[in-house]
Amino acid sequence: MRYKLFYLMAFSFFLFFTSNAYSADIENGKKLFKYCTLCHGNVGQGIKGGDFPKIGGLPKYYLMSQHDLFVSEQRYNPAMLTIGRLDKMSDKEKDDLYTYIASIDIKTSAPTLQIPTYTGDVKAGKKLYKGDCKTCHGSVAQGKDKKKAPPTAQQYSEYLLRQIDFFQAKERIHDEEDDETFDDYSKQEIIDIITFISTLDDK
Ligand code: HEC
Ligand code: HEC
Secondary structure: HHHHHHHHHEEEEEHHHHHHHHHHHHHHHHHOOOHHHHOOOOOOEEEHHOOEEOOOOHHHHHHHHHHHHHHEEEEEHHHHHHHOOOOOHHHHHHHHHHHHHHHHHHHHHHHOOOOOOOOOOHHHHHHHHHHOOHHHHHOOOEEHHOEEOOOOOOOOOOHHHHHHHHHOOOOOOOOOOOOOOOOOOHHHHHHHHHHHOOOOOOE
């Protein structure tokens, strides 16, 4: 009888400790987020029309991978390392921070936020998007985890256009090293695709 009780207690302690070891501390994540709000807004809604992108609610796997790219300077933004102190974070802090950022629901946290629609041809953009982007980014640009492709709906068009410039200039890797997605598009076609994306709502 006593032994049974002992095993039961030992097992409860085991469950208690393992569950704690693996669950992120979202309150600590919220504290760490103070290093980001200067540029990304108090709920990660982005500011200055996309000079600083919206990051609240992006999937955790994507936030984590971008963190590593900025730290290794494959994506270049030194101010994020000094002010955001990205390169000083432990794995635990990263886990807490990105669990928190991924949990932000922009629709309720910033209900008045309006991502403006862009100025190109929606219909032409839709056709190109369905043909060339949908398989990875999803039919309403909601992103697809298994393709590691982030959502692009409800992101500032100016920010997305800037990323495509980086992809074309091979200053940022899109999907994989020898990706050719953006090699043959005209400027107008890219504007049209971004315009179509700016009409989408992934929620
Ligand atoms: C000094 C301003 C600044 C600070 C502070 C800052 N960021 Fe950024 N962040 C930027 C800019 C600018 C970009 C866009 C870079 C680009 O165009 O490639 C960016 C991009 C990002 C992206 C990429 C978004 C995407 O869709 O790919 C993530 C993720 C991000 N920041 C996370 C953070 C986190 C987390 C913090 C706080 C720990 C932080 N940033 C602090 C300026 C800042
Ligand atoms: C084969 C899959 C695939 C296809 C097809 C694809 N993408 Fe992507 N895209 C990705 C992946 C993966 C990433 C994330 C790259 C990274 O981790 O930095 C990405 C990132 C992006 C980003 C950056 C988002 C951000 O928040 O910084 C933009 C913009 C983008 N893609 C636009 C497009 C457009 C427009 C098309 C169609 C013309 C397209 N993609 C087709 C896989 C794809």
